[in-house]
Amino acid sequence: MSEPAHDGDESVRIPDHDLDDLVSTVTRLVTESRKQAETLSRLTDTQPTEEDEEPAEATSDSAAAPTGDEAAGGQAAEDHGPSSIFILALDGKTYAEELAALTDWVHDLLLPVYGREIASGRPWCQQWQKHPEAVARLHALWLAWQQLTDVEAGLTGPSTWQRDHLDPAWMQLRTPDGPFGACTTSPARPNHRLLASPDPAGA
Template identity: 55%
Template sequence: MSDVPPIEVLAEDFEDLKATVYGFASQLEDNTKKVKHLASAVASGGGQDDDDSGGTGKKPKTPPFILWLSGDQYTAELAALAAWVQDLLIPSYFGEISSSAPWCASWWQHPPAVARLHATWLAWQDLTNPDTCGLTGPSVWHRDHLDPMLAQLRAADGPFAGCMTNPDRPQHTVLPVPPVTPLPAQPV
């Protein structure tokens, strides 16, 4: 007997292979359209447009980059971020404050810190939602978002380094509760 399968089996295998290739081609086409859409949105300076939800006409649920907000929008977003920082981030992930791991009790006055904390908070919202993240979401959040953010913010030469060494600033050794309505970010 021959090891060559009958023509019917080969034809079926060929059709399966052809369907797989067409599926990949379709995915590639969809992804290419999404990339072009995002590139045109970025080029126009608009970031995400009103119809970034796959044609449903709804605006995206996530807020834009926090440093692009102003007025009441910025204040509301910063207040929500401050609650997350105070209630989850600081008690769960922050160790002792030192010159090698600084922290500023007035972190909201440091735009680079606000931007990094906000991005990490947005990722936390997405990656801890069981409806969207799967079982590995929290692990991905720790690895890809929390750990790099903490390394940058708490680096000896990071945005809070001057808070520990500048004589015009108080030494920050206790983590106080941020004000209910944090002040808008100001250049440091």
């Protein structure tokens, strides 16, 4: 019995050096994601530490008493960090740092692996950071990736991420009537334009 032909194997084989680069990139991104998750966990942790409690005991009653605004939750809420890890709930420096980390993930992992070619039926925008919907969807996708590619997610975590998060998000972002509908449809003709949103006031 003759051996099966393997003529097509070479055309789909990923070169070892490219595979090593991809593995290195994924490892680095996973490490960065875990560090950010730990940072966010510390920011959103509302339980006071022993270090926090000691200065509080040393303060006078008048200094420890909350003001009217603090009692209403104004300043107190700020002291405990952001109330959400979703990027649209962040602002200022925190938003800029989160967007920079998201950009690294999109450019280093998402696009090289899942980007596919730009076409009229599959637009893309190099300035995707200026599209609020794209930022929101990609950030949600990244958060899910951090959770479902963690060891604790189990062996089916990556498959679940692709099926339940990547595919729907990619379909919404790169459909011709999605947020990039007026942007690049051919790699040779880069374009960026924000589409108008409905007027909330209905005017």
